[in-house]
Amino acid sequence: MNEQLKEVMQRQQESKQPPAELDSIVQLVGFMVGSEEFAVPILSIKEIIKPIEHTRVPGSPNYVLGVFNLRGSVIPLINLRLKFGLPAEKQGPDTRYIVMQHNDQMASFVIDSLTEAIRLRESSIDAAPETIQEGENIIYGVGKKDDRIITILKAEGLLKRTF
Numbered sequence: 001m002n003e004q005l006k007e008v009m010q011r012q013q014e015s016k017q018p019p020a021e022l023d024s025i026v027q028l029v030g031f032m033v034g035s036e037e038f039a040v041p042i043l044s045i046k047e048i049i050k051p052i053e054h055t056r057v058p059g060s061p062n063y064v065l066g067v068f069n070l071r072g073s074v075i076p077l078i079n080l081r082l083k084f085g086l087p088a089e090k091q092g093p094d095t096r097y098i099v100m101q102h103n104d105q106m107a108s109f110v111i112d113s114l115t116e117a118i119r120l121r122e123s124s125i126d127a128a129p130e131t132i133q134e135g136e137n138i139i140y141g142v143g144k145k146d147d148r149i150i151t152i153l154k155a156e157g158l159l160k161r162t163f
Contacts, residue, residue, distance in 0.1 A: 027043070028117070030116050031115055045099070064077070064078055138158055
């Protein structure tokens with residue numbers, strides 16, 4: 001009986017698949033801008049807040065809506081619709097500001113709505129399409145989840161000051 005048990009256990013060990021840890025998991029927060037779904041790494045998000053009052057900064061690009069005070073820090077507010085070339089729309093009940101930080105850079109981005117926390121295997125993320133302009137270094141890649149295509153953005157690219 002003991003010999004049979006050893007044999008069964010040995011067969012189970014041989015049939016095991018290689019460890020899944022070789023394919024790391026990327027954790028993201030998904031959101032909508034227009035009809036497109038985007039995501040950013042969860043660790044780059046400082047917080048997500050409902051819209052608050054902001055102050056317009058004269059001479060800034062049209063996609064920079066202004067700045068606001070968040071617990072003593074002055075945070076730039078960027079409208080991703082305008083930054084991505086989409087028409088402006090009035091903020092709705094699902095509109096949120098995503099406050100992101102990378103190193104010493106911090107800014108907030110207006111999104112239309114949150115979707116969900118997303119976990120993707122690194123292998124299910126394709127590189128950014130070659131059609132993206134070289135200067136626009138904000139796309140990390142394109143992920144696939146269920147039947148959806150999600151554009152994954154780089155926090156450092158979004159936070160790079162171009163104004």
